[in-house]
Amino acid sequence: MNPIPVNEPLLDGNEKRYLFECIETGWISSEGQFVKQFEEQLAARVGRKYGIAVSNGSVALDVAVAALGIGSGDEVILPTFTIISCAAAIVRVGAVPVVVDCDAQTWNMDVSQIEAKITSRTKAIMVVHTYGLPVDMEPVLTLAGKYGLHIIEDAAEMHGQTYKGSPCGSFGTISTFSFYPNKHITTGEGGMLVTNDEKLAEHCRSLRNLCFQPQKRFIHKELGWNFRMTNLQAALGVAQLERLEEFVARKHHMGQRYTELLADIPSLELPIPKTDYAENIYWVYGLVLKDEVPFDAEEAMRRLAKYKIGTRPFFWPMHEQPVLQKMGLFDGVSYPVAERIARRGFYIPSGMALTDEQICRVAQVVAEVFK
Numbered sequence: 001m002n003p004i005p006v007n008e009p010l011l012d013g014n015e016k017r018y019l020f021e022c023i024e025t026g027w028i029s030s031e032g033q034f035v036k037q038f039e040e041q042l043a044a045r046v047g048r049k050y051g052i053a054v055s056n057g058s059v060a061l062d063v064a065v066a067a068l069g070i071g072s073g074d075e076v077i078l079p080t081f082t083i084i085s086c087a088a089a090i091v092r093v094g095a096v097p098v099v100v101d102c103d104a105q106t107w108n109m110d111v112s113q114i115e116a117k118i119t120s121r122t123k124a125i126m127v128v129h130t131y132g133l134p135v136d137m138e139p140v141l142t143l144a145g146k147y148g149l150h151i152i153e154d155a156a157e158m159h160g161q162t163y164k165g166s167p168c169g170s171f172g173t174i175s176t177f178s179f180y181p182n183k184h185i186t187t188g189e190g191g192m193l194v195t196n197d198e199k200l201a202e203h204c205r206s207l208r209n210l211c212f213q214p215q216k217r218f219i220h221k222e223l224g225w226n227f228r229m230t231n232l233q234a235a236l237g238v239a240q241l242e243r244l245e246e247f248v249a250r251k252h253h254m255g256q257r258y259t260e261l262l263a264d265i266p267s268l269e270l271p272i273p274k275t276d277y278a279e280n281i282y283w284v285y286g287l288v289l290k291d292e293v294p295f296d297a298e299e300a301m302r303r304l305a306k307y308k309i310g311t312r313p314f315f316w317p318m319h320e321q322p323v324l325q326k327m328g329l330f331d332g333v334s335y336p337v338a339e340r341i342a343r344r345g346f347y348i349p350s351g352m353a354l355t356d357e358q359i360c361r362v363a364q365v366v367a368e369v370f371k
């Protein structure tokens, strides 16, 4: 049997044509036209005025935090169940990550825990839409208004998703995307910030480009980074964006198929198909082992690997990260929902190139291993 990888992207649209154009014309750096085009098109797609393309989704968060002027002693509230990039962006500017647990059904941050964490030092709430369903945004928007906080929306996994009909990437002060090959659309490596705030957009552009000054290029008033996206990456992005609708429909179909095929396995918790504010777009198809299963996700993934089925573990909570604990953060705290799904959760092949036949085979193997 051929292995089934956990992710394989689909690059059979205009990708080759646009890449060829870059090479033919010699426009391969960040100065090329595809970068502007990709920024404009993605921003428009989520109803934002400005898009700032960067080299990946992690640095998009670094730029967002820095551009908002968050710094030493400030606090940012975020879910503990997320990727390290979120906490890293906060810690690197000298600010303090303050975490909340997640919801057992949606795996997204439990928004009812946010208000109790707000202090006079809180500057922002970083929301992270996770695995297929968006965060329940309305209560977060209300809190941000009430306490004058910024919202940084990490929409890395949410291309094409909506919350109560509004696009993910349209909420709060600034939003970020990733275009890593396992995201709905990919540029190989890549990311973007989107915002409606012109000044903030300019600041992001400057931070992305070493804070070169327009007039006196090599005299710097602030430290930035070289986080520019190349025209080659953006060429892929433009081609991928043309198919976003189709890709989201495809993922939705994959999720529904898995749910049909796995519904009768009593030892597994499956992703919920929808909430009252969104349908699941199944960025990845996650499984959580019920408590009566006598082994954990690591063992489950080992068993599936014997059948050459690719898997990935769930995120590991921020409050349990050795690197953050070493900094004196999160001493003695516990967030039981995140701790549980981190140990009992993993995801099965969910990439864009996954075929219906492969879905059936994965489901058969999962049924055999967990029955």
Ligand SMILES: *Cc1c(COP(=O)(O)O)cnc(C)c1O
Residues within 6 Å of the ligand: 056, 057, 058, 059, 083, 085, 086, 128, 129, 154, 156, 157, 178, 179, 180, 189, 190, 191
């Ligand atoms: C993928 C991802 C990122 C990081 O994006 P990269 O492009 O891989 O750096 C950030 N946040 C979330 C929620 C992600 O899923």
